[in-house]
Amino acid sequence: MQATIVTIGDEILIGQIVDSNSSYIAKALDKIGIATYEMLSISDDKEHILSTFQKLQNKVNVVIITGGLGPTKDDITKKTFCEYFNDTLIEDKNVLNHVKEIIEGFYKRPITQLNRDQALVPSKAKVLFNKMGTAPGMWVEHENTIFVSLPGVPYEMKYLIDNEVIPNLMQKFERPFIVHQTIMTYGRGESLLAEQIEDWENNLPSFIKLAYLPSPGRVRLRLTARGIDEKTLRDAVRIQIEKLTPIIQDVIVGFEEDDSIEVVLGRKLAEKGLTIATAESCTGGKIGQMLAAISGASAYYKGSLVTYATQSKIDVLNVLKDTIEKHSVVSEEVALEMVQNVKQIMHSDYAIATTGNAGPLKGDSDADIGVVYIAIATLNEVFVERFEFGQPREKVIDRAVNKAFEMMYKEILKK
Amino acid sequence: MQATIVTIGDEILIGQIVDSNSSYIAKALDKIGIATYEMLSISDDKEHILSTFQKLQNKVNVVIITGGLGPTKDDITKKTFCEYFNDTLIEDKNVLNHVKEIIEGFYKRPITQLNRDQALVPSKAKVLFNKMGTAPGMWVEHENTIFVSLPGVPYEMKYLIDNEVIPNLMQKFERPFIVHQTIMTYGRGESLLAEQIEDWENNLPSFIKLAYLPSPGRVRLRLTARGIDEKTLRDAVRIQIEKLTPIIQDVIVGFEEDDSIEVVLGRKLAEKGLTIATAESCTGGKIGQMLAAISGASAYYKGSLVTYATQSKIDVLNVLKDTIEKHSVVSEEVALEMVQNVKQIMHSDYAIATTGNAGPLKGDSDADIGVVYIAIATLNEVFVERFEFGQPREKVIDRAVNKAFEMMYKEILKK
Numbered sequence: 001m002q003a004t005i006v007t008i009g010d011e012i013l014i015g016q017i018v019d020s021n022s023s024y025i026a027k028a029l030d031k032i033g034i035a036t037y038e039m040l041s042i043s044d045d046k047e048h049i050l051s052t053f054q055k056l057q058n059k060v061n062v063v064i065i066t067g068g069l070g071p072t073k074d075d076i077t078k079k080t081f082c083e084y085f086n087d088t089l090i091e092d093k094n095v096l097n098h099v100k101e102i103i104e105g106f107y108k109r110p111i112t113q114l115n116r117d118q119a120l121v122p123s124k125a126k127v128l129f130n131k132m133g134t135a136p137g138m139w140v141e142h143e144n145t146i147f148v149s150l151p152g153v154p155y156e157m158k159y160l161i162d163n164e165v166i167p168n169l170m171q172k173f174e175r176p177f178i179v180h181q182t183i184m185t186y187g188r189g190e191s192l193l194a195e196q197i198e199d200w201e202n203n204l205p206s207f208i209k210l211a212y213l214p215s216p217g218r219v220r221l222r223l224t225a226r227g228i229d230e231k232t233l234r235d236a237v238r239i240q241i242e243k244l245t246p247i248i249q250d251v252i253v254g255f256e257e258d259d260s261i262e263v264v265l266g267r268k269l270a271e272k273g274l275t276i277a278t279a280e281s282c283t284g285g286k287i288g289q290m291l292a293a294i295s296g297a298s299a300y301y302k303g304s305l306v307t308y309a310t311q312s313k314i315d316v317l318n319v320l321k322d323t324i325e326k327h328s329v330v331s332e333e334v335a336l337e338m339v340q341n342v343k344q345i346m347h348s349d350y351a352i353a354t355t356g357n358a359g360p361l362k363g364d365s366d367a368d369i370g371v372v373y374i375a376i377a378t379l380n381e382v383f384v385e386r387f388e389f390g391q392p393r394e395k396v397i398d399r400a401v402n403k404a405f406e407m408m409y410k411e412i413l414k415k
Numbered sequence: 416m417q418a419t420i421v422t423i424g425d426e427i428l429i430g431q432i433v434d435s436n437s438s439y440i441a442k443a444l445d446k447i448g449i450a451t452y453e454m455l456s457i458s459d460d461k462e463h464i465l466s467t468f469q470k471l472q473n474k475v476n477v478v479i480i481t482g483g484l485g486p487t488k489d490d491i492t493k494k495t496f497c498e499y500f501n502d503t504l505i506e507d508k509n510v511l512n513h514v515k516e517i518i519e520g521f522y523k524r525p526i527t528q529l530n531r532d533q534a535l536v537p538s539k540a541k542v543l544f545n546k547m548g549t550a551p552g553m554w555v556e557h558e559n560t561i562f563v564s565l566p567g568v569p570y571e572m573k574y575l576i577d578n579e580v581i582p583n584l585m586q587k588f589e590r591p592f593i594v595h596q597t598i599m600t601y602g603r604g605e606s607l608l609a610e611q612i613e614d615w616e617n618n619l620p621s622f623i624k625l626a627y628l629p630s631p632g633r634v635r636l637r638l639t640a641r642g643i644d645e646k647t648l649r650d651a652v653r654i655q656i657e658k659l660t661p662i663i664q665d666v667i668v669g670f671e672e673d674d675s676i677e678v679v680l681g682r683k684l685a686e687k688g689l690t691i692a693t694a695e696s697c698t699g700g701k702i703g704q705m706l707a708a709i710s711g712a713s714a715y716y717k718g719s720l721v722t723y724a725t726q727s728k729i730d731v732l733n734v735l736k737d738t739i740e741k742h743s744v745v746s747e748e749v750a751l752e753m754v755q756n757v758k759q760i761m762h763s764d765y766a767i768a769t770t771g772n773a774g775p776l777k778g779d780s781d782a783d784i785g786v787v788y789i790a791i792a793t794l795n796e797v798f799v800e801r802f803e804f805g806q807p808r809e810k811v812i813d814r815a816v817n818k819a820f821e822m823m824y825k826e827i828l829k830k
Contacts, residue, residue: 011628013451014595015442016637020433022456027430036428041437041454044626107604114606153629155810180429189522191529211459213426214568222431277727284707285700288721292699295775295808303727306703306719308712312692312761316720316731346727360710393710395570 001175002037002060003029006052008067008077009152012041021066021157028161033175034062044068049080058144062169067152069135077149078138081122085140085147089120092127092136099134128164132156137164146172176226179233181241182213183221184261185251186406190214193221193248200244205236218261218402253409261405262290268412269300269350274379276408277302277346279317279338281329282356282372284308286401302346307338313355317341330355330367332375335384339375350411351377352404356389358396372400378411416590417452417475418444421467423482423492424567427456436481436572443576448590449477459483464495473559477584482567484550492564493553496537500555500562504535507542507551514549543579547571552579561587591641594648596656597628598636599676600666601821605629608636608663615659620651633676633817668824676820677705683827684715684765689794691823692717692761694732694753696744697771697787699723701816717761722753728770732756745770745782747790750799754790765826766792767819771804773811787815793826 005022012019019041026036037060042048049068056063068077082089096119103111118134121127128137128148133156138149148165150157185193190212194201201210207227213220223240225233245252254264269276278288288304291297305316310329313319319337327333338353356372357365370391375384387403389396420437427434434456441451452475457463464483471478483492497504511534518526533549536542543552543563548571553564563580565572600608605627609616616625622642628635638655640648660667669679684691693703703719706712720731725744728734734752742748754768771787772780785806790799802818804811 010624010626010639011637012438013441013454014445014639015438015440015451016628018433018435018438019454023427023430023433025430026428030429036430037458039428039434039454039456043452109607112606112610114609118606155807158807191527191533192524194529195527209425211425213431222426224425224429275724284712284716285704285719285721286707288723289700289704292701292721292723293809293812297699298723301699301723303723303731304700304719304721305731306700306707306721308703308707308716308718309690309761312718315760315762316718345730346724347730392570392573394708397708 001034001062001173003034003062003064004037004056004060005039006056006063006065007039007041007152008044008049008065009041010044012067013043021152021154024154024158025064025066025161028166029062029064029169030178030180032166032170033178034169034173035178044076046076046080046083049077050084053084053147056145057142060145061173062146062148064165065147065149066157069149069151078120078122081125081138081140081147081149085122085124085142087122087124090123092119092121094129095119095121095127095136098129102134128160130156130160131163132159139165139168176228177230177233179225179230179237181223181237181255183223183241183244183252184218184254185221185248186218186253188219188248188251190219193219193251197221197244197247200240200247204240207233208236208240215402218406253406253413261402261409263294265405265409265412266291266294266297266300268409270296272412272415274349274412274415275300275302275347276350276352277342277348278304278351279342279353280304280306281308281313281338281354282358283354283397283400283404286397287352287354287404290401302348305342305345313338317345328365328367330357330365330371330373332373332384332386335373335375336382339377339382339384343377349379350408352408353377354400354404356387356396356400358393358400359391360393370396372396372403374400374404374407376404376407376411379415416449416477416588418449418477418479419452419471419475420454421471421478421480422454422456422567423459423464423480424456425459427482428458436567436569439569439573440479440481440576443581444477444479444584445593445595447581447585448593449584449588450593459491461491461495461498464492465499468499468562471560472557475560476588477561477563479580480562480564481572484564484566493535493537496540496553496555496562496564500537500539500557502537502539505538507534507536509544510534510536510542510551513544517549543575545571545575546578547574554580554583591643592645592648594640594645594652596638596652596670598638598656598659598667599633599669600636600663601633601668603634603663603666605634608634608666612636612659612662615655615662619655622648623651623655630817633821668821668828676817676824678709680820680824680827681706681709681712681715683824685711687827687830689764689827689830690715690717690762691765691767692757692763693719693766694757694768695719695721696723696728696753696769697773698769698812698815698819701812702767702769702819705816717763720757720760728753732760743780743782745772745780745786745788747788747799747801750788750790751797754792754797754799758792764794765823767823768792769815769819771802771811771815773808773815774806775808785811787811787818789815789819789822791819791822791826794830
């Protein structure tokens with residue numbers, strides 16, 4: 001069972017937007033045992049779309065296409081579907097009523113011809129009803145390949161994948177099982193890690209594949225097992241994890257199927273009924289924002305005091321002017337005051353504080369560019385660490401955010 | 416001049432990470448007049464890589480490949496390069512010295528064999544020296560196609576694109592000019608906009624292409640002109656903009672080549688010497704974080720008070736308990752107090768406040784899921800608007816963030 005994911009749109013090919021749809025679709029397919037063979041981004045050009053369909057026809061079981069379904073002239077997927085499948089457009093009553101409801105009910109204006117055209121679908125297509133927007137999805141089976149066309153707006157695409165495409169594919173195909181297990185490690189580089197586990201890696205059974213997923217400050221090791229019987233696969237993966245654990249015990253921080261560190265951290269806090277707040281300078285609120293992005297965050301996330309300007313650290317976080325003058329605003333001492341004070345102000349159990357110089361220019365401090373202090377407050381102690389994250393700016397911010405989550409995660413595991 | 420961008424890595428095909436490298440590369444190529452014909456993501460599999468190279472050979476001028484260059488066993492791009500170009504690996508002295516400096520100097524440990532192997536490069540390749548990491552880039556010219564291989568770590572890739580790949584391509588090829596002009600519109604849907612400008616669109620000269628880029632709350636219209644003479648293109652685009660402007664004057668908020676609204680907003684604030692702060696609840700700090708992500712933000716961004724918990728709104732933002740009890744925490748009145756108080760606490764000229772219910776569950780308020788109040792404080796007034804952003808959570812947060820930037824931008828333009 002193989003799929004290819006095709007994204008249509010010039011805005012992707014000129015780099016104006018990043019395609020995150022393909023990743024969402026690939027993950028959903030992977031969960032039901034359908035492997036993504038390739039992802040493709042192509043232009044809004046009829047000939048390009050047609051030649052792509054021809055190349056994929058009977059080569060993969062499923063082609064999932066996003067984009068090019070809007071109401072405007074540059075959206076040509078629907079017409080190209082008709083040409084490729086030798087079909088004509090017909091009006092779908094359900095879709096038309098739905099478009100009317102949205103435009104007349106929500107936007108309070110009569111529908112235009114362009115709105116009405118959204119209800120046109122190829123006669124051979126099964127319509128995938130889009131509750132989230134006006135453009136329906138389409139499902140056409142042609143020879144040995146299913147072509148599915150979805151709108152490019154992310155939440156519309158996600159709704160259709162979850163509620164239409166995946167259930168239909170599960171009904172249509174028998175699929176192999178795929179088991180993923182990710183081991184999260186922190187604080188050791190990819191190559192050193194690889195040497196340590198070389199023997200173990202060489203002795204993995206052939207149906208289990210290992211991948212290294214490095215990012216600033218951490219490496220995730222991902223095991224993927226593929227086969228017929230779910231229990232056999234899960235047992236085999238478990239045995240390998242048991243062999244691996246003693247070798248790199250000191251850097252393993254957790255085992256996850258999917259989740260990012262802030263999700264795991266949030267889950268642990270919620271389980272234990274504990275809360276967290278942040279005081280951020282160079283990270284600009286990103287730590288708090290990542291915590292807040294998780295559904296259910298209000299159970300454990302109190303908020304963030306983002307004191308970007310030096311004066312705000314004094315006004316909002318009650319950092320002593322004297323401390324800043326003596327040690328500079330990027331210092332161990334300021335980070336410690338920030339973390340202690342935010343914990344108190346926000347009445348949280350844990351707190352994180354960051355102060356540093358993300359660059360590219362020096363700010364209100366003489367600290368070197370790339371230097372960041374991260375302070376942690378736990379139930380009964382505070383501590384701080386100094387880091388040199390180099391450049392560029394985005395790397396400094398990302399590494400500081402990751403490091404802060406790592407430091408906090410280790411503390412919460414101890415509790 | 417056409418390029419294809421190839422990303423290698425199973426982690427992309429299973430949806431574990433989003434490929435943002437291709438977008439960065441496409442934008443850089445576009446700026447120097449090289450069009451990206453396709454983007455491809457393929458697996459860490461030798462046969463898959465080889466067949467992809469064969470398909471692209473002599474079909475495009477340049478193939479830019481990212482990923483698969485790390486030190487571990489699943490990184491096979493380098494070996495595959497050798498096989499495809501019938502080449503062998505040789506040790507590059509410069510790269511070896513650089514690897515030694517990083518590992519021995521920065522990580523304070525002796526280099527391992529895996530580190531040493533990073534200095535091996537195909538003998539036919541021009542080495543693209545990677546200041547940001549241990550894996551060098553490679554440039555091989557084969558028949559009518561240039562193959563460029565870059566590491567997948569984003570800041571290493573970006574460094575090599577900016578400092579090696581683009582300068583080399585500019586020297587190598589004469590390229591057409593490409594002029595982009597984006598018109599940012601707010602508050603009118605794609606289809607209504609399209610009907611309004613239909614006549615204008617139908618009369619565009621053939622060398623100018625129009626694209627609609629809709630996102631929650633806004634539509635960007637992008638004009639792309641391609642040709643030999645830069646001045647002719649710029650003049651033609653300017654004439655079209657002059658024709659378009661009177662038709663949709665009421666929804667145009669700006670003209671930009673590239674920049675997102677927060678960048679434009681930041682630039683305007685910096686020009687005028689004015690500052691901004693935010694008080695955020697349901698947006699969780701995202702507005703502040705987007706402001707802080709911009710280099711130079713310290714000139715105008717004071718910080719954010721992210722009062723996610725109701726009690727924090729009282730403790731930190733001095734919202735009156737009485738106001739919350741009378742009107743609920745998601746209300747016009749609370750949003751107005753938040754914005755007034757944050758402006759005062761942070762000593763800023765402008766301020767934004769958000770309070771709402773992002774869902775999926777109801778929180779500390781009876782407000783419907785998806786309801787968000789956004790308040791704005793300008794130099795001498797405050798006002799608030801109520802929005803219904805529906806669901807899911809991420810859409811509510813994104814639309815609220817965009818709407819807040821839009822409201823603020825309109826105020827700053829008036830100044």
